Structures are given as structure tokens and as C-alpha cells.
Amino acid sequence: MPAAQAAPDNRAPVLQVRDLVVRTAGAHGREVVRGVGFDIRPGETLCIVGESGSGKSVSSFAIMGLLPPDSLRAAGGSILVDGEDVLQASPARLRQLRATRMAMVFQEPMTALSPVEPVGRQIDEVLCIHTRLDRAARRARVLEMLAAVHLPDPERIYASYPHQLSGGQRQRVVICMALILQPRLLIADEPTTALDVTTQKQILALIRELQVKHNTAVLFITHDFGVVAEIADRVVVMHRGSVVETGAREDILARPAQPYTRMLVSSVPSLVPEPRPPKTADVVLDVEGVAKTYETRQGLRRRAVAAAVDIHLRIRRGEILGVVGESGSGKSTVARCVARLHEPSAGAIRVHGEDITHKRGEALRRMRRRVQMVFQDPYRSLNPRVRIGESLIEGMSNYGEDEKRALHRVRELLALVGLDDDAMARYPHQFSGGQRQRICIARALALEPDILIADEAVSALDVSVQAQVLALLDEVRARTGVAVLFVTHDLRVAAQICDSIVVMQKGHIVESGRALDVLTAPNAAYTRTLLDAAPGRHWDFRHFRPAPAA
Known part of the structure; x- marks a missing residue:
């Protein structure tokens, strides 16, 4: 046989x-x-x-x-x-x-x-x-x-x-x-x-x-x-x-x-955030009562689906606010409403006190330079047929920036994200995933935005590259003062980088506060469920030893 x-x-x-x-x-x-x-x-x-x-x-x-x-x-x-x-x-x-x-x-x-x-x-x-x-x-x-x-x-x-x-x-x-x-x-x-x-x-x-x-x-x-x-x-x-x-x-x-x-x-982030001093700078983003409802069809019947309901959040200059929750909780919907990629069904979105909720046409175009976004997949975020230098200059050129100044700004941005000038002449496929995400961050910062939205920006990266990109975002925040809206389903990542956290479930905010308070002493049962589900939650990887179980 x-x-x-x-x-x-x-x-x-x-x-x-x-x-x-x-x-x-x-x-x-x-x-x-x-x-x-x-x-x-x-x-x-x-x-x-x-x-x-x-x-x-x-x-x-x-x-x-x-x-x-x-x-x-x-x-x-x-x-x-x-x-x-x-x-x-x-x-x-x-x-x-x-x-x-x-x-x-x-x-x-x-x-x-x-x-x-x-x-x-x-x-x-x-x-x-x-x-x-x-x-x-x-x-x-x-x-x-x-x-x-x-x-x-x-x-x-x-x-x-x-x-x-x-x-x-x-x-x-x-x-x-x-x-x-x-x-x-x-x-x-x-x-x-x-x-x-x-x-x-x-x-x-x-x-x-x-x-x-x-x-x-x-x-x-x-x-x-x-x-x-x-x-x-x-x-x-x-x-x-x-x-x-x-x-x-x-x-x-x-x-x-x-x-x-x-x-x-x-390189694995801890689930326990380091204590961070409270932010007292000016409010950059103020979201009041924002809602988003979609209509779906099932045959001849229409059904309204509430993706976000009565969302309130506020981010100050130099602050990183994390939005966490399961898939379908409404995290990305809120981020896209803030970026005006989606039209809010209700509520108000203010940047430095200016209401951007219903801007259209040229007014919306001018607003976009103030709110920039880094998406989850760096492979699809860059045009594979366009050299990196052209991708980074494009946004500035669209807003009338002089080419010489734009080139100088690109070199500054590449240095900020840890890349050399020769990156400008290369194509996206010639970079690793982590390098591509650095380029996407540089492109988002090119217009000197007031708000940077990172939508699952490190979830596709391995642990060591993830640590580098998180450190880069923290450094960029400290050097530029940009306010960051950080969307993630990874509680370890949120613990490492966020000053404050909003927890969403089924379109609603169920808990918000300082990251240290939310992740170490949560009030909402749902937040406790998320923490209990985090794999390896009893291990403190930074010290190579298991932490005692709660």
C-alpha cells in the first residue's frame, strides 16, 4: 500500500x-x-x-x-x-x-x-x-x-x-x-x-x-x-x-x-497607555451631533441604515484622538464625514470654528487642504505609474504652489518621514509597505493641514514597521502641531499613540475620555468586552514577560 x-x-x-x-x-x-x-x-x-x-x-x-x-x-x-x-x-x-x-x-x-x-x-x-x-x-x-x-x-x-x-x-x-x-x-x-x-x-x-x-x-x-x-x-x-x-x-x-x-x-505595543499630559491648546476640530444615514433597497422596499448617530467629539491642536470599535461600528463613516468624503445627514463639523458641513464647489475644494487623510492600504493609495516626487508635488500644484517651493517642501517632507531625496525619482513598487505608508503620510502633510485623519493606517503593516510608523506619526504631531483623528480596531495601537479615545458601537459613542482611563478603567460594558477580546492581553511584550492576569 x-x-x-x-x-x-x-x-x-x-x-x-x-x-x-x-x-x-x-x-x-x-x-x-x-x-x-x-x-x-x-x-x-x-x-x-x-x-x-x-x-x-x-x-x-x-x-x-x-x-x-x-x-x-x-x-x-x-x-x-x-x-x-x-x-x-x-x-x-x-x-x-x-x-x-x-x-x-x-x-x-x-x-x-x-x-x-x-x-x-x-x-x-x-x-x-x-x-x-x-x-x-x-x-x-x-x-x-x-x-x-x-x-x-x-x-x-x-x-x-x-x-x-x-x-x-x-x-x-x-x-x-x-x-x-x-x-x-x-x-x-x-x-x-x-x-x-x-x-x-x-x-x-x-x-x-x-x-x-x-x-x-x-x-x-x-x-x-x-x-x-x-x-x-x-x-x-x-x-x-x-x-x-x-x-x-x-x-x-x-x-x-x-x-x-x-x-x-x-515592538509590540502595550495595552496600557503611558500617562500623557492633558492637551490645553486651541480646539481644531469640533464635531457636534453628526449623523449619517444610508438608504438601501431590498426589491421594492427601502430601508434606512444609521451608520453614525449623534456623534460629538473635539480635538485640540497637537492631540491624537483615537476612534475604536468593531467593524460596522461607524468609525470610518465618521472619519469620512469629517473629511467631507461623505455628506453628513445631520449635525455640524467645524474646523477652527468655521462650519464646513455644507460647503460645496470651490469652498469645499479650498477646505480640503485643511483636512487630509491617510488610508489603510498604501499599495492602493499611490498611483503605480507616477513617480513619488510627482505624487507629492501634485497636491501643492493643484493649489497654485510655485514649483521651486513645492520641490523644496517635498525634500523637507521626505526628510521628516525618514526617506532620502532619491525617493522622488522612484515608483511606488520600488518601496516596501512601510516606506509607502511613510510616503502617504508625507503627501497628506504636503498641504500643511490642520487635521490629519489616519484610517487604519498601520493595520496592514508588520509589528516592527508598525512601531516605526506610529513613532513617526507621534513625531510629526509634536513637530507640526497637527491634530490627528486616528481610526483603528487595534487597542494596542490606540494605547500606544492616542491621548484620548472614543469607543463606538453600532453607530453610537458608548464611551470617551483619556486613553489611560478608557483602557485601564472602562465604564462601558462594550469597552470591557473589546479589552477582554484583545489577544495576548495578559502579556507585557516590552519586558519579555507575562503580566499577571486581571
């Missing part, structure tokens, strides 16, 4: 990676992964951590046999899944192994699911390919699995399209698809990065529940050390394509041996 069909040994490793080497394609390909090795046993969770470009995802794609053949190839080593080397498997055999022996959950469920098919049919496809069940049996199995991942009303979910589900529900569907054939190995590549803390907690608990039920080995790729503290049995640290350290969770988080690991761990 072939090794692939033999009964698995529950004591032996499910996955054994030995001296894995991955090169770029071509005669002179360079190594992007070199000498990588680790094991995972049944029921164990191994977390791989490291900065962007460290080789985490490339290693996981090699395990799944998903390396793009025109750009990457496995050039050495072995990858054994239940003793069978997937690097030696034929394409047909790899297709058999996927879903039956190993499966993968990707970071963004909207790209993992087809937008034009109901999700039930997409899950059913796995059973069509790998089983001989008839249609009725397949449908029953899919509905059973949808219930197992705690999705409400499995019949409705089965018939729904991906866009009709929330982000957390879509991720549950992808997990359902990955685990429906009970594979021995589950690879999860940043599956909770884009989720808020409560949904993230639910997804992590779901993976753990199904892992225990089926004794699944889990390879979890993440840059979130809070998640590592919550779920890992062992941790592999990767840097520039190599493994720099491997060990038990407590050893890596509390006693890291390598300087690179210590740098990563110490």
Missing part, C-alpha cells in the same frame, strides 16, 4: 520540513527561502512570525504546492506530509492531497471566494472533487459543516453570495471549506489580520475548537504577537528567508535569545 494511503501515526509529525530552499525562476535565480526546517505534530499549533518578506508565506505556498511556477521554484530540501514528500508529488497527486490531507485558509476571504457563486455551491465543489457522495448527501454535509463553524441559519448562508456576508462570516466559510474533509494539516496565513478584536477572538476559538475535535496540526502564519501569545504551542521566527529562532511560546515571548526576535517582541 502506498505511504499516502497508510493509516497515519498520531504520534509522528504530520508535517516535516527539512532544509527547504526556494529560488526565483531563471538561470540565476536568487534564494528567497533557505535552509528552513520545522515539524508539527497532531493537535499542535506552530506559529511562524517575522516581518514582511521574511519568507513565511512562501514557505506555506511551497508546502501546499502553490508556488507560481513562472516566478518561484522549490530548489532543495523536502516537505513530508504524513511521510509523503509533496515536492516529489505530481500535479494530480497534489490536487488529491489538498483538502484531504492539507488545506489552507488565506488572509482575505473575498479573494479566496468566487463573487459569482453562492458559498454553499463553492463548498460543495470540494466534496464533488474528492468524494463520491450524491447531491443530497453533499448538501447535508455542507449544512452540517456550516453549523459546526457557528454560522447562523446555515440554509440562508448556503444560498448567500460572499458580498452578502460580513468579513467574519466569509472567513468562517473559508474555514468550513478547508476543514470539511478533515485534513490532517491546516495552514492559516494571516486569517485574522483584517478582523476586529471580537471577530478575531471568535475565529481563533473556532480554529482551536475544530483542531481539538479532529486532532488537526495547525501552521499559523501571523505578524500579531498577541495572537501568538494566545494560540501558539511553539514559534518559528523567520528573517530574510531563514529561521533565526525556534522554541516554545513562553521561551520566544519571555526569553528571546536572538536580537532580531527581541526587536520584534519589544
Whole structure:
């Protein structure tokens, strides 16, 4: 009997990676992964951590046999899944192994699911390919699995399209698809990065529940050390394509041996803010009673959806006000109303006492230089066909700035965000994600705004780059006095950078105050729920030791 069909040994490793080497394609390909090795046993969770470009995802794609053949190839080593080397498997055999022996959950469920098919049919496809069940049996199995991942009303979910589900529900569907054939190995590549803390907690608990039920080995790729503290049995640290350290969770988080690991761990923000003196400067932004209601259609019926209700907030010069809450709480709606990207349904927005709520035409255009925005995704915020210098000058040129002065200002801004002048002649794809976000911050500051809005501006960045960008924003605030409206679902980030915090739930403000008060002695039950859901909340990563549980 072939090794692939033999009964698995529950004591032996499910996955054994030995001296894995991955090169770029071509005669002179360079190594992007070199000498990588680790094991995972049944029921164990191994977390791989490291900065962007460290080789985490490339290693996981090699395990799944998903390396793009025109750009990457496995050039050495072995990858054994239940003793069978997937690097030696034929394409047909790899297709058999996927879903039956190993499966993968990707970071963004909207790209993992087809937008034009109901999700039930997409899950059913796995059973069509790998089983001989008839249609009725397949449908029953899919509905059973949808219930197992705690999705409400499995019949409705089965018939729904991906866009009709929330982000957390879509991720549950992808997990359902990955685990429906009970594979021995589950690879999860940043599956909770884009989720808020409560949904993230639910997804992590779901993976753990199904892992225990089926004794699944889990390879979890993440840059979130809070998640590592919550779920890992062992941790592999990767840097520039190599493994720099491997060990038990407590050893890596509390006693890291390598300087690179210590740098990563110490970059994780604490959930306890440092005390900050209260801001007493002039009020820059005053939001009074702002509301935003959308109308949606369901057939012939119209329904009003209140995205923001009676919002009051105030930001002083040099202050950073954080807006936190779950997805759908109204955070980004409020930010976009302040930037006048959305039209408020009610209330008033004042900048230095001037009402900008209903400005139109040229008056709105002049106002825009006073309120600038940094968006979540630096990859999509910059035109890939335009050099960085042109992108930075564009705003100033639109407002009539002299080219010579604009160039001088661009050089000042690049220095402010820690980039050299030669960045002006390069294109966005020639920079890392963190560098691109620095450029976006420089572009937002080019018009010397009164208010800078950062909408999830660091959520897509790994922990060390995130720390650098947060430090940069704090420095910019101190040097320029700009008022910052900082939207985030990450309570650790809010604790590190915010002077004050507003907590939103279902369009309403449920709590506001100094960051230290809100995050250490919350009054609202919802705020306490958010804090309880924060992964690794009992760890103080700055001192490499677990803090006592509350």
C-alpha cells in the first residue's frame, strides 16, 4: 500500500520540513527561502512570525504546492506530509492531497471566494472533487459543516453570495471549506489580520475548537504577537528567508535569545497607555451631533441604515484622538464625514470654528487642504505609474504652489518621514509597505493641514514597521502641531499613540475620555468586552514577560 494511503501515526509529525530552499525562476535565480526546517505534530499549533518578506508565506505556498511556477521554484530540501514528500508529488497527486490531507485558509476571504457563486455551491465543489457522495448527501454535509463553524441559519448562508456576508462570516466559510474533509494539516496565513478584536477572538476559538475535535496540526502564519501569545504551542521566527529562532511560546515571548526576535517582541505595543499630559491648546476640530444615514433597497422596499448617530467629539491642536470599535461600528463613516468624503445627514463639523458641513464647489475644494487623510492600504493609495516626487508635488500644484517651493517642501517632507531625496525619482513598487505608508503620510502633510485623519493606517503593516510608523506619526504631531483623528480596531495601537479615545458601537459613542482611563478603567460594558477580546492581553511584550492576569 502506498505511504499516502497508510493509516497515519498520531504520534509522528504530520508535517516535516527539512532544509527547504526556494529560488526565483531563471538561470540565476536568487534564494528567497533557505535552509528552513520545522515539524508539527497532531493537535499542535506552530506559529511562524517575522516581518514582511521574511519568507513565511512562501514557505506555506511551497508546502501546499502553490508556488507560481513562472516566478518561484522549490530548489532543495523536502516537505513530508504524513511521510509523503509533496515536492516529489505530481500535479494530480497534489490536487488529491489538498483538502484531504492539507488545506489552507488565506488572509482575505473575498479573494479566496468566487463573487459569482453562492458559498454553499463553492463548498460543495470540494466534496464533488474528492468524494463520491450524491447531491443530497453533499448538501447535508455542507449544512452540517456550516453549523459546526457557528454560522447562523446555515440554509440562508448556503444560498448567500460572499458580498452578502460580513468579513467574519466569509472567513468562517473559508474555514468550513478547508476543514470539511478533515485534513490532517491546516495552514492559516494571516486569517485574522483584517478582523476586529471580537471577530478575531471568535475565529481563533473556532480554529482551536475544530483542531481539538479532529486532532488537526495547525501552521499559523501571523505578524500579531498577541495572537501568538494566545494560540501558539511553539514559534518559528523567520528573517530574510531563514529561521533565526525556534522554541516554545513562553521561551520566544519571555526569553528571546536572538536580537532580531527581541526587536520584534519589544515592538509590540502595550495595552496600557503611558500617562500623557492633558492637551490645553486651541480646539481644531469640533464635531457636534453628526449623523449619517444610508438608504438601501431590498426589491421594492427601502430601508434606512444609521451608520453614525449623534456623534460629538473635539480635538485640540497637537492631540491624537483615537476612534475604536468593531467593524460596522461607524468609525470610518465618521472619519469620512469629517473629511467631507461623505455628506453628513445631520449635525455640524467645524474646523477652527468655521462650519464646513455644507460647503460645496470651490469652498469645499479650498477646505480640503485643511483636512487630509491617510488610508489603510498604501499599495492602493499611490498611483503605480507616477513617480513619488510627482505624487507629492501634485497636491501643492493643484493649489497654485510655485514649483521651486513645492520641490523644496517635498525634500523637507521626505526628510521628516525618514526617506532620502532619491525617493522622488522612484515608483511606488520600488518601496516596501512601510516606506509607502511613510510616503502617504508625507503627501497628506504636503498641504500643511490642520487635521490629519489616519484610517487604519498601520493595520496592514508588520509589528516592527508598525512601531516605526506610529513613532513617526507621534513625531510629526509634536513637530507640526497637527491634530490627528486616528481610526483603528487595534487597542494596542490606540494605547500606544492616542491621548484620548472614543469607543463606538453600532453607530453610537458608548464611551470617551483619556486613553489611560478608557483602557485601564472602562465604564462601558462594550469597552470591557473589546479589552477582554484583545489577544495576548495578559502579556507585557516590552519586558519579555507575562503580566499577571486581571
